[in-house]
Amino acid sequence: MAASIRDVAREAGVSVGTVSNVLNRPEIVAAATVARVTQAIEHLGFVRNDAARQLRAGRSSSFGLVVLDTRNPFFMDLAHGAQRRAIDDGYTVLMGGSDDSPQREHSILEMFEEHRVAGVLISPVDTDLTQLWRLRQAGIPVVLVDRGSSDRSFSSVSVDDVEGGRIAARHLLEQGRRRIAFVGGPLGIKQVSDRVNGARSVIAEVAGATLEVRETQALSVLEGRRIAEEILALPADRRPDAVFAANDLLAMGVLQALVMTGSLRVPEDIALIGYDDIDFASAAVVPITSVRQPAVEIGATAVGLLLSEARAGADAVREQIEFTPELVVRASTVGGA
Amino acid sequence: MAASIRDVAREAGVSVGTVSNVLNRPEIVAAATVARVTQAIEHLGFVRNDAARQLRAGRSSSFGLVVLDTRNPFFMDLAHGAQRRAIDDGYTVLMGGSDDSPQREHSILEMFEEHRVAGVLISPVDTDLTQLWRLRQAGIPVVLVDRGSSDRSFSSVSVDDVEGGRIAARHLLEQGRRRIAFVGGPLGIKQVSDRVNGARSVIAEVAGATLEVRETQALSVLEGRRIAEEILALPADRRPDAVFAANDLLAMGVLQALVMTGSLRVPEDIALIGYDDIDFASAAVVPITSVRQPAVEIGATAVGLLLSEARAGADAVREQIEFTPELVVRASTVGGA
DNA sequence: AGTCGTTATTGAAGCGTTTCAAACCGGTGA
DNA sequence: TCACCGGTTTGAAACGCTTCAATAACGACT
Numbered sequence A, B: 001m002a003a004s005i006r007d008v009a010r011e012a013g014v015s016v017g018t019v020s021n022v023l024n025r026p027e028i029v030a031a032a033t034v035a036r037v038t039q040a041i042e043h044l045g046f047v048r049n050d051a052a053r054q055l056r057a058g059r060s061s062s063f064g065l066v067v068l069d070t071r072n073p074f075f076m077d078l079a080h081g082a083q084r085r086a087i088d089d090g091y092t093v094l095m096g097g098s099d100d101s102p103q104r105e106h107s108i109l110e111m112f113e114e115h116r117v118a119g120v121l122i123s124p125v126d127t128d129l130t131q132l133w134r135l136r137q138a139g140i141p142v143v144l145v146d147r148g149s150s151d152r153s154f155s156s157v158s159v160d161d162v163e164g165g166r167i168a169a170r171h172l173l174e175q176g177r178r179r180i181a182f183v184g185g186p187l188g189i190k191q192v193s194d195r196v197n198g199a200r201s202v203i204a205e206v207a208g209a210t211l212e213v214r215e216t217q218a219l220s221v222l223e224g225r226r227i228a229e230e231i232l233a234l235p236a237d238r239r240p241d242a243v244f245a246a247n248d249l250l251a252m253g254v255l256q257a258l259v260m261t262g263s264l265r266v267p268e269d270i271a272l273i274g275y276d277d278i279d280f281a282s283a284a285v286v287p288i289t290s291v292r293q294p295a296v297e298i299g300a301t302a303v304g305l306l307l308s309e310a311r312a313g314a315d316a317v318r319e320q321i322e323f324t325p326e327l328v329v330r331a332s333t334v335g336g337a
Numbered sequence C: 001a002g003t004c005g006t007t008a009t010t011g012a013a014g015c016g017t018t019t020c021a022a023a024c025c026g027g028t029g030a
Numbered sequence D: 001t002c003a004c005c006g007g008t009t010t011g012a013a014a015c016g017c018t019t020c021a022a023t024a025a026c027g028a029c030t
Helices: A005-012 A016-024 A031-044 A050-057 A073-088 A102-114 A130-137 A161-174 A190-204 A221-232 A248-261 A279-283 A295-315 B005-012 B016-024 B031-044 B050-057 B073-088 B102-114 B130-137 B161-174 B190-204 B221-233 B248-261 B279-283 B295-315
Strands: A062-067 A092-097 A119-122 A142-145 A155-159 A179-184 A210-215 A242-245 A271-276 A289-292 A320-323 A326-328 B062-067 B092-097 B119-122 B142-145 B155-159 B179-184 B210-215 B242-245 B271-276 B289-292 B320-323 B326-328
Touching: A005 A016, A005 A031, A016 A031, A050 B050, A062 A073, A062 A102, A073 A092, A073 A295, A092 A102, A102 A119, A102 A130, A119 A130, A119 A295, A130 A142, A142 A295, A155 A161, A155 A295, A161 A179, A161 A190, A161 A242, A161 A271, A161 A289, A161 A326, A179 A190, A179 A221, A179 A248, A190 A210, A210 A221, A221 A248, A242 A248, A248 A271, A248 A279, A248 B279, A279 B248, A279 B279, A295 A320, B005 B016, B005 B031, B016 B031, B062 B073, B062 B102, B073 B092, B073 B295, B092 B102, B102 B119, B102 B130, B119 B130, B119 B295, B130 B142, B142 B295, B155 B161, B155 B295, B161 B179, B161 B190, B161 B242, B161 B271, B161 B289, B161 B326, B179 B190, B179 B221, B179 B248, B190 B210, B210 B221, B221 B248, B242 B248, B248 B271, B248 B279, B295 B320
Parallel strands: A062 A092, A062 A119, A119 A142, A142 A155, A155 A320, A179 A210, A179 A242, A242 A271, A271 A289, B062 B092, B062 B119, B119 B142, B142 B155, B155 B320, B179 B210, B179 B242, B242 B271, B271 B289
Antiparallel strands: A289 A326, B289 B326
């Protein structure tokens, strides 16, 4: 049905090799021939077959990106940064969402491998990185995003989540809060546990301050609401005076539930701090204080590492880049008592 | 580098044909052989080469989805619905964002065509649909999403945007508003112009009611803020008493700017209604009234149409499915005067 | 013993590219 | 006149897979 390079060759009265050259290195073909071939292409509506091209080339010209949640604006921003950077170098980005499921993560990676992607960017759910080792073994460079590589075995672009946790907790403590609840999960996700640990370390140093961890199934608005309802059901003397949410989606969920019932005020009764600083955090009912991560830069930088690792081949240098998170103070933590 | 089906065949002592059969129709292969081959696959870490498979098959097993804006939660929800539906049938979804640029839309479509996708879902920026005709000509089914096909030449899944515009305007009028500003653009986008027209038709019927259109460059939060600043700069007697934003992103931008300066209250001084009812609309400073579109269903339904059109071949029946939008009233329009 | 059926496996063709050594062509310099 | 040269073009091989007609193996039946 679709015209092939062969049809074009026949139409233009040249060999297939020449057509291919016109397509890929027109400068080595005589101008008149280029014109004739171009016209034939036009006429037949010929479009390159990417599958054949890739088969021949041995690898695709796209990168795979695996994120925890495709509906989280943070990851969309990250993806956007990655895409922009990739396009500049003639690559495209395939994206898949693992939805916090190691199994789904696994099958996305498998798909990418079948596709022979030129590289993989991943924010892993699964703590077991053997599949990633396998990928590298197979010649596919892997870069961790939004998550460091503790043993430096992978290149990575991350934000210091432990420090982020400290920043958040310190801020809450400075506002006079002492009964702090951490909302987030699954705790198996490294970013989440790092943030708790950071918070814990700071809180431990303050006499009388406590940290209570409430684990969620996912980092979603819905889960945030659920936890907030649990908190609301608590007797006043066991209730936290501050909530540190593992990301802004959760924070927004918590906020919605608190505001809806109206029995507790933010920040007067409960202070609230989120993480990621997604655009919507600033536009919330009560604008949410958050720990900002430079999502777009992370994505772009990660693609940069991938490109250089892809070019360098097996003996590439692994590089760990770590951004520092930044506190963005808004109404959800200041003003109350 | 990577093992091929040939290597597996050698390792297992069978022919390549048999390996292929084990992969695709294991039931016709003797159990013992299956075991032997499976073991060889395991041992060599063999992974199918998708490019070769597709080349042979003639078409890929993915659909292409082109949306206006990958960072708009509405489209993310739509994509999510599409993806879920596609996976059930063994397809994957490739997504690209046109960012309101016909040129970018064009190049994404070209990429999809090179990839020989099994079908295209698109929310077109470009009013000129000839490229889509070309695609169909080439045997690639096309379904329009979030946008009807006026001449019924394409299958489509949409929401009645004219009616949506009417609903929004009617609601504002019922709240006693008369000087209404429409914020949105580019007006070349059909969804946007339909919404204005719907609003206009209703407003025209009410004596003393006026509609002022303020066109934006994009449907983004930033543009919303920009327009809100324009509005704030207006003398009080020329200022609108209600804003109808073409989507929630714009609405949130408008809201942010209004709230930040604090000189105008929502809804007392200016009522605000958005469109799409993204999750974040309900969590805004002032929860935003919006016209809801069932994003997830739209995506899923569209993939359904694509699947049936792909199966039916050239003589497929085109089907236009239209959802009805739904008003979701929140604080941004009620309570003031 | 020969024939037919069934079941399992084989081997080669072909999908549309790219690449590369070889061939071609019209001068140029010896 | 001939060898050689640079600039063009050619033709075939190879990439890894699926498919399908042909073959093989082996009982069962006549």
